[in-house]
Amino acid sequence: MRIPDKFDELKTKGEGALIAYVCAGDGDTAGIVHALIRGGADIVELGLPFSDPIADGPTIQASIERALDAGMNPDRYFEMVKGLGVDVPLVVMTYYNLIFKRGLERFVKDCKDSGITGVIVPDLPPEESGELGGYCEENGVDLIFLVAPTTTGDRLEDILKRGTGFLYLVSRLGVTGARADIAGSTKEVLDRVKTDKPKAVGFGISSGEQAAEIIKSGAQGVIVGSAFVDIIASGEDVVGRLEALAREIKSSLG
Amino acid sequence: MNKKQRGKFGRFGGQFVPEVLMPAVKELEQGYERFRDDPEFKQELDYYLKDFAGRPTPLYHARRLSEKYGVKVYLKREDLVHGGAHKLNNTLGQALLAKYMGKRRLIAETGAGQHGTATAMAGANLGIATEVYMGAKDMQRQRMNVYRMELMGTKVIPVTSGSQTLKDAINEALRDWVSNVEDTHYLIGSVVGPHPYPTIVRDFQSVIGSEVKQQIMEKEGRLPDSIVACTGGGSNAIGTFYPFISDTEVKLFAVEAGGSGMESTKKAALHSASLCVGEEGVLHGARTKILQDPYGQILESHSIAAGLDYSGVGPELTYLAGTGRIKPANTSDDEALAAFHELSRMEGIIPALESSHALAYLAKAAGSGELGDIVVINLSGRGDKDLETVLEMGAL
Numbered sequence: 001m002r003i004p005d006k007f008d009e010l011k012t013k014g015e016g017a018l019i020a021y022v023c024a025g026d027g028d029t030a031g032i033v034h035a036l037i038r039g040g041a042d043i044v045e046l047g048l049p050f051s052d053p054i055a056d057g058p059t060i061q062a063s064i065e066r067a068l069d070a071g072m073n074p075d076r077y078f079e080m081v082k083g084l085g086v087d088v089p090l091v092v093m094t095y096y097n098l099i100f101k102r103g104l105e106r107f108v109k110d111c112k113d114s115g116i117t118g119v120i121v122p123d124l125p126p127e128e129s130g131e132l133g134g135y136c137e138e139n140g141v142d143l144i145f146l147v148a149p150t151t152t153g154d155r156l157e158d159i160l161k162r163g164t165g166f167l168y169l170v171s172r173l174g175v176t177g178a179r180a181d182i183a184g185s186t187k188e189v190l191d192r193v194k195t196d197k198p199k200a201v202g203f204g205i206s207s208g209e210q211a212a213e214i215i216k217s218g219a220q221g222v223i224v225g226s227a228f229v230d231i232i233a234s235g236e237d238v239v240g241r242l243e244a245l246a247r248e249i250k251s252s253l254g
Numbered sequence: 255m256n257k258k259q260r261g262k263f264g265r266f267g268g269q270f271v272p273e274v275l276m277p278a279v280k281e282l283e284q285g286y287e288r289f290r291d292d293p294e295f296k297q298e299l300d301y302y303l304k305d306f307a308g309r310p311t312p313l314y315h316a317r318r319l320s321e322k323y324g325v326k327v328y329l330k331r332e333d334l335v336h337g338g339a340h341k342l343n344n345t346l347g348q349a350l351l352a353k354y355m356g357k358r359r360l361i362a363e364t365g366a367g368q369h370g371t372a373t374a375m376a377g378a379n380l381g382i383a384t385e386v387y388m389g390a391k392d393m394q395r396q397r398m399n400v401y402r403m404e405l406m407g408t409k410v411i412p413v414t415s416g417s418q419t420l421k422d423a424i425n426e427a428l429r430d431w432v433s434n435v436e437d438t439h440y441l442i443g444s445v446v447g448p449h450p451y452p453t454i455v456r457d458f459q460s461v462i463g464s465e466v467k468q469q470i471m472e473k474e475g476r477l478p479d480s481i482v483a484c485t486g487g488g489s490n491a492i493g494t495f496y497p498f499i500s501d502t503e504v505k506l507f508a509v510e511a512g513g514s515g516m517e518s519t520k521k522a523a524l525h526s527a528s529l530c531v532g533e534e535g536v537l538h539g540a541r542t543k544i545l546q547d548p549y550g551q552i553l554e555s556h557s558i559a560a561g562l563d564y565s566g567v568g569p570e571l572t573y574l575a576g577t578g579r580i581k582p583a584n585t586s587d588d589e590a591l592a593a594f595h596e597l598s599r600m601e602g603i604i605p606a607l608e609s610s611h612a613l614a615y616l617a618k619a620a621g622s623g624e625l626g627d628i629v630v631i632n633l634s635g636r637g638d639k640d641l642e643t644v645l646e647m648g649a650l
């Protein structure tokens with residue numbers, strides 16, 4: 001499923017989107033993805049683990065390390081995704097070197113063939129993204145960019161022009177990871193970024209209450225990662241608790 | 255340079271960093287443009303280089319070594335810089351730049367502790383709070399350097415992620431910078447990382463090559479036939495080479511760590527020779543040659559010399575190797591160790607194990623005549639820090 005279609009559907013229903021991140025290969029990924037979707041996740045962002053994840057905080061780093069130790073790699077990743085059989089948009093989040101090494105065109109074709117319709121590459125700046133963007137367009141895959149609280153002026157314009165699918169707004173400076181306080185700069189960024197593309201806010205969201213506040217501030221979606229990954233790391237009643245947390249957050253986005 | 259090419263060496267280099275870091279690298283770019291030719295900045299840096307660091311360093315004719323190898327050998331004595339290595343040239347330059355830019359905090363990564371120590375020196379001297387990220391494993395292996403940094407008021411932060419070594423310390427420093435861009439300068443230790451670092455560090459280290467050029471003209475009335483420097487990230491190498499780039503008759507050899515063999519296992523290379531056998535990729539913000547597995551996962555590297563133990567190499571060196579202007583080479587742990595002992599006994603200079611790789615290339619290449627009649631070897635540091643490692647290796 002394409003990402004814009006999902007946002008259209010949610011708009012009609014008057015709901016905000018829950019975008020759930022987990023790292024593929026850390027635990028039973030198929031079981032985890034299905035639990036998140038049962039709980040109400042509208043889009044699933046599946047990390048493809050890289051050895052040197054500079055944009056990630058300790059929680060997701062540890063998840064990535066577990067996934068790599070368990071043998072996850074790009075070949076297995078695309079095989080696994082092919083077998084998921086889900087009807088929500090799937091997005092791959094990974095670092096540029098894995099894409100570069102595989103070959104940009106081959107990577108995007110693998111996405112298309114396995115049912116992935118969005119790509120997020122936190123260390124690929126817009127000015128270097130032309131070639132990847134071209135392959136994405138040819139193959140019906142969205143290339144999603146991050147917007148930081150410090151992204152302004154020409155850079156913001158450039159990102160708004162190049163980004164498709166949705167805009168990934170980073171709620172504050174820093175790496176990924178659950179945090180209690182996120183509201184302040186979020187509203188400011190949401191107001192400043194003027195676009196008709198959907199805006200989703202990520203980095204630090206862990207509860208329904210926070211999520212509701214963000215949707216109220218004008219976002220079309222929230223991205224939740226570390227809070228889910230914490231549950232996976234605990235190893236306790238993983239599937240049940242993932243589903244419950246997804247449900248709690250999703251129910252506050254209505 | 256036109257706008258499109260900024261920060262690139264051919265197709266290498268660039269700014270492959272998360273969006274949250276973009277304003278920081280842009281600000282650094284602007285800060286450097288503003289102050290690099292500022293007379294006051296230059297004068298102040300010259301002062302510190304001279305009276306604090308001890309520059310200029312001598313260009314020393316190694317008489318006995320020359321006799322043995324039948325080549326006139328000059329050693330550029332960066333081992334005599336305060337702190338015992340070329341590292342301070344860069345840390346003084348960047349710390350002063352940070353001060354001019356109004357930053358109140360320095361962070362740095364360190365492998366063995368050499369760059370961390372040099373950052374601690376510059377930070378203490380200029381009165382800027384300094385924190386250094388260091389792999390937890392490296393902290394155990396290099397306890398004395400941790401203590402040295404702490405003595406100078408630097409906080410050393412253990413890194414427990416990944417392989418707990420240099421590349422993970424860089425990752426962690428980048429993450430810190432992402433969170434604290436407003437008041438913090440990330441003082442990177444080599445010609446690696448996103449633009450403008452490879453250029454800034456090269457410029458601050460070029461004092462080595464500029465001095466060599468003047469000194470060799472005074473002593474020989476001509477340029478050397480070749481220059482040899484060890485290469486980890488590549489800062490002492492490019493700093494020595496750069497003023498000679500357009501003197502195409504001077505051959506430039508970048509000697510990497512051949513480690514204990516040129517192979518790799520599943521997660522680690524037995525060497526650190528990214529320029530020699532690495533493949534193109536993107537690491538720590540730059541497109542360059544890196545040690546990686548077939549999927550693009552970064553391999554851990556190995557060398558007996560901690561300062562060469564890095565999975566990447568500066569993008570400008572990758573570019574210059576591609577054009578043929580510099581020649582990549584490598585020498586092994588054992589060859590470096592032999593050169594370490596040889597220089598100690600023949601010249602009364604105990605070299606750093608890093609620099610010993612450059613010295614080992616003399617033994618390897620002198621016979622073929624490829625070094626010519628006059629060779630300059632950059633002695634990037636002194637070996638006091640390595641005595642424990644050498645003792646552990648046993649054989650004398």
Ligand SMILES: Cc1ncc(COP(=O)(O)O)c(C=O)c1O
Pocket residue numbers: 339340341366368369443444445484485486487488489490491560561562606608609634635636
């Ligand atoms: C004495 C010495 N030489 C060389 C190096 C390698 O660094 P670079 O290749 O950036 O000169 C180091 C790094 O710590 C060092 O301490």
